[in-house]
Amino acid sequence: MDKKLSLEDKVISEPNSGNDLFKHPHRRFNPLIREWLIVSPQRLKRPWQGEVEKRVEEEKPTYDPACYLCPGNERAGGKQNPAYDSIFIFDNDYPALLPDTPPAKFEEQNLLLAVSEYGIARVICFSPRHDLTLALMETADLTRVVHAWTEQSRQLGDLPNVGYVQIFENRGAAMGASNNHPHCQIWGQETIPNEPTKELLAQADYLSTHGNCLLCDYTSLEMRDGSRIVCQNSEWLVVVPFWAIWPFETLIISKSHLGSLSDLNSNQQETLADILKRLTTRYDNLFEVSFPYSMGFHQTPTTGELYPAQHLHAHFYPPLLRSATVRKFMVGYEMLGNAQRDITAESSAERLRALSEIHYHRAEPFPT
Ligand code: H2U
Ligand code: ZN
DSSP: OOSOOOGGGSOOOOTTOTTOGGGSOEEEEETTTTEEEEEOGGGGGSOOOSOOOOOOOOOOOSSOTTOSSSTTOBOTTSOBOOOOSSOEEEEOSSOSSBTTOOOOEEEETTTEEEEOOBEEEEEEEOOSOTTOOTTTSOHHHHHHHHHHHHHHHHHHHTSTTOOEEEEEEEESGGGTOSOSSSEEEEEEESSOOHHHHHHHHHHHHHHHHHSSOHHHHHHHHHHHHOTTEEEEOSSEEEEOOTTOOSTTOEEEEESSOOOOGGGOOHHHHHHHHHHHHHHHHHHHHHHTSOOOEEEEEEOOOOSSSOOTTOOOEEEEEOOBOSSSSOBOOOOTHHHHSOOEESSOHHHHHHHHHHSOSSOTTTSOOOOO
């Protein structure tokens, strides 16, 4: 090759067309954050000699006397949990952000910049049962979790100093979760964090250029195409996004143009619970292990401004790659260049789609 080809010089290909773009190294664009990633499907043939973690799945008790989050137990900070029987919400004993932060700012030569940040951090325990996960909870109980998310989003978002509410769950030691008890965190903070900021700008630009919502258009496209769909119900679509970075990354998108969890009606709350259970069950069934992930919702900021382009969605970022013991690391090229994946989004979606929605723990044993 004696000159660099421009994007215009490259042959336009249809997905699965004769020129096999998706079988060779290629770049894909993430329109939500306007960043590229590299897809290298040919690398799946390489041998693996890296770390192999032992898969140890010990039976968990329904109540753990040593757990900081189980009902009736004393927490690390010395407070005692009530004997709760459903959802339990408390202010984080070790919050990253504090409500009594004095406002202050520091700047030097446009090179050093620091600004105080106000915030409130809470923990939401999903269930009194230590041994459960979203996948193992009943849909009715999951609906109560969704209801707590909507109520907390509304409550924190209504506070005068809160401009953004971030809900997230770290599940499993592989993702740094400090506790096995089913729980998530919710932070209400003054400013909009980096990831939603990138998405909000991209969605606003898309709306002003195309006159439509980015994720409404993307939802229609994926529903027409079908190759990246994992599962869906009347209100929610789950896809491995075209631009997924993590091997089995998924995006849950509301089929209606809603901005926030606090906009959900009761049917949308119930159907969100249904789709969460179905997706997390598929994840667990993939390698027959309690699947680790970080997940969270991106919703409308509560700064008081209008964000008509913002479309409610949840990201699931699971690290497992080819088994219960081999995970993807975001290191090397990814720290210094950009994200890269081997398995294509379409093949990940195909594998997730083929899995049962009956959890392997709950499945009937095979007849012998
Ligand atoms: P993670 O599993 O995502 O780390 O969330 C657990 C949170 O629970 C963590 O932020 C808090 C930690 O500060 N926590 C308490 O507030 N009290 C405790 O007794 C234990 C953990
Ligand atoms: Zn517990």
